Amino acid sequence: MKTKILHIVQKASYNGATVYAVRLCSRLKEYNHQIISCFNGNAFDGIVASGINCENLLNTEDVSYKYLLFKYWKFFRFIYRNNYDCIHYHQGGVGILLLAYFFKKQAVIVHHLHSGNLIGDNKKENISIIHRTILKYLSNKTHQVAVAEHVFDEYSKKIKNKKNLTLIRNSTPYIFEQKKTINNAVGFIGRFTQEKGFNFLPELSVKFEKDFPELNILIIGDHPKLFKRNFDESRTNVKLFNPELNTERFYRSIDLLLFLSTAVEGMPLVVLEAISFDVGVICYPSPALKEIFGNEYPLFINSQDEIVNILSSYYEGKIDLNNLNSIHKNICIKQNECEMLNTIRNMYFEILKGN
Numbered sequence: 603m604k605t606k607i608l609h610i611v612q613k614a615s616y617n618g619a620t621v622y623a624v625r626l627c628s629r630l631k632e633y634n635h636q637i638i639s640c641f642n643g644n645a646f647d648g649i650v651a652s653g654i655n656c657e658n659l660l661n662t663e664d665v666s667y668k669y670l671l672f673k674y675w676k677f678f679r680f681i682y683r684n685n686y687d688c689i690h691y692h693q694g695g696v697g698i699l700l701l702a703y704f705f706k707k708q709a710v711i712v713h714h715l716h717s718g719n720l721i722g723d724n725k726k727e728n729i730s731i732i733h734r735t736i737l738k739y740l741s742n743k744t745h746q747v748a749v750a751e752h753v754f755d756e757y758s759k760k761i762k763n764k765k766n767l768t769l770i771r772n773s774t775p776y777i778f779e780q781k782k783t784i785n786n787a788v789g790f791i792g793r794f795t796q797e798k799g800f801n802f803l804p805e806l807s808v809k810f811e812k813d814f815p816e817l818n819i820l821i822i823g824d825h826p827k828l829f830k831r832n833f834d835e836s837r838t839n840v841k842l843f844n845p846e847l848n849t850e851r852f853y854r855s856i857d858l859l860l861f862l863s864t865a866v867e868g869m870p871l872v873v874l875e876a877i878s879f880d881v882g883v884i885c886y887p888s889p890a891l892k893e894i895f896g897n898e899y900p901l902f903i904n905s906q907d908e909i910v911n912i913l914s915s916y917y918e919g920k921i922d923l924n925n926l927n928s929i930h931k932n933i934c935i936k937q938n939e940c941e942m943l944n945t946i947r948n949m950y951f952e953i954l955k956g957n
Contacts, residue, residue, distance in 0.1 A: 774933065
């Protein structure tokens with residue numbers, strides 16, 4: 603009988619933690635996976651269509667605190683009725699994690715730290731004393747996985763216990779594909795929020811249209827009303843696409859990704875996806891991005907005012923594309939998916955062998 607693994611995510615949407623869980627389910631076929639999502643989201647139908655057993659605790663997409671107690675009650679009823687060998691927690695907050703521990707039966711628990719903020723709140727760096735106390739209590743009772751070295755260090759510093767903590771860096775999800783053509787297109791993919799840098803896009807798009815009239819801006823997002831409020835429908839150079847699990851066509855269509863996030867990132871999957879297709883990433887030199895690219899990546903910016911100059915340098919041939927290609931290729935070799943999946947397999951084996 604296959605080992606039963608339950609993956610818990612906050613929302614069945616195209617966020618990094620959920621997509622990571624989906625990829626584990628798709629790649630590690632030797633296990634019997636199930637995903638339980640606390641809230642419904644725009645990726646739910648796609649996840650189910652891919653053949654993954656996925657359920658929502660709540661059918662609403664509203665993740666506000668007014669549903670907090672109802673969410674806990676629904677999860678209690680769910681976990682009480684079901685049995686698993688391993689509960690792999692990808693959510694962030696500590697409430698569901700506590701319930702999972704108390705009602706886990708024989709299951710071992712993996713707490714996957716996807717965010718630079720240890721409870722998944724990307725808007726702020728620090729966590730409350732209550733959250734820290736709960737994480738300390740659970741540190742000896744769960745197995746923790748940090749997606750990046752700076753997340754590992756943050757957990758070690760704040761929780762002061764790394765006995766069960768493992769570093770398993772996020773990987774590039776595709777085999778490296780060298781860029782062979784210039785598409786005259788830049789892309790943005792992410793939530794339409796301030797911390798993800800969406801608020802800069804309307805102003806930037808006007809500058810791009812003036813300085814680079816042939817340039818297209820391709821945006822993946824799920825808020826068409828918000829998009830229409832920020833971009834004039836008459837502008838044909840800005841295009842909105844619905845998010846989907848398979849992003850290969852999007853990355854093959856762009857030259858550069860605008861990753862303008864100021865959130866407390868772990869190791870962002872969209873950046874690793876872009877690298878897989880040799881797409882340059884215009885981004886701030888945050889701890890997460892410096893861990894991926896090193897300190898001297900030629901597309902680092904200190905403010906959004908530098909983006910137009912970066913674009914000019916790229917399209918005028920002033921940026922060494924061979925060097926960029928070499929950087930991306932080496933990252934794909936260093937952070938390849940096969941190695942990451944094997945490390946996950948080994949972790950499952952080690953924590954389950956005595957169970």
